[in-house]
């Protein structure tokens with residue numbers, strides 16, 4: 128079954144063709160340049176850009192896959208959660224193609240896409256986890272731990288009470304004047320060894336799967352406000368300390384979940400899973416605890432359409448379809 132998947136939940140317009148779960152193409156058009164002058168995604172501008180980009184991105188994904196729409200058996204698109212004005216562009220485009228071509232359509236939950244991304248066999252010899260696994264999903268809008276028993280049996284064990292991890296990276300980068308998106312910038316800066324300023328970790332001792340990242344963000348803001356001037360070395364020490372606080376608590380909680388649930392496989396998912404320190408620390412701690420870590424290639428951690436095509440494929444293969452009156456959902460917990 129060949130599935131065309133479309134993703135437009137935030138600031139990336141993406142399309143991918145997969146054939147029986149294998150990736151044939153993975154096209155993406157990023158809007159970072161549009162939004163970075165504002166220090167974050169401007170929803171109205173994102174929608175306008177999706178309208179311009181959606182058709183060329185889909186055309187590129189068909190071309191890269193060496194197919195035409197005549198070769199596509201089903202269409203999948205993200206239908207939530209995300210920015211409504213962004214979601215509606217990809218979703219409506221997908222439903223229109225499906226309706227005109229009389230193809231089955233499936234509306235994919237973006238979080239499910241992220242959580243299942245580690246299972247995509249991309250032919251690059253990255254090992255894929257068997258079910259069950261414990262997934263840490265850390266992105267710009269979500270941070271949660273899931274017990275993944277099957278593609279459609281995913282239990283949320285706990286999530287953040289306030290900011291998402293990616294949001295904390297972006298906000299801290301903004302307050303330090305480091306630019307947008309903050310995650311990759313902080314990742315690069317913190318990779319250089321040196322001193323660290325110590326910042327707090329919420330719920331560190333608590334045996335729960337909940338997170339809170341607004342405290343560390345405020346702690347950084349208050350610390351910075353107290354300094355008369357900040358040297359380059361001092362700035363790097365702040366960035367390293369902030370990243371360590373966020374990474375440490377996430378690794379601690381995901382390993383705690385795997386041990387409590389007696390699950391051997393641990394998966395990293397979402398944009399923050401591209402973070403080098405998180406990947407390294409998780410690998411080290413999983414090894415110490417006799418757990419197996421699966422971290423998908425970085426391009427499949429951040430938003431992409433292959434994960435949407437893949438999650439759609441699993442549902443469509445099981446005979447599920449979504450109606451043509453499927454509406455975009457800004458909020459859609461798994």
Ligand code: KG4
Pocket residue numbers: 137265266267268269292293294296297308309310311314397398399400401402403428429430
């Ligand atoms: O999954 P994603 O692409 O979009 C959402 O679904 O939100 O995640 C985007 C988030 C942003 O907050 C971005 O700063 C963060 O992922 N991110 C990173 C890294 N790359 C992207 N955070 C830390 N380190 C990175 N290398």
Ligand code: ZN
Pocket residue numbers: 237241266267397398429430
């Ligand atoms: Zn995402």
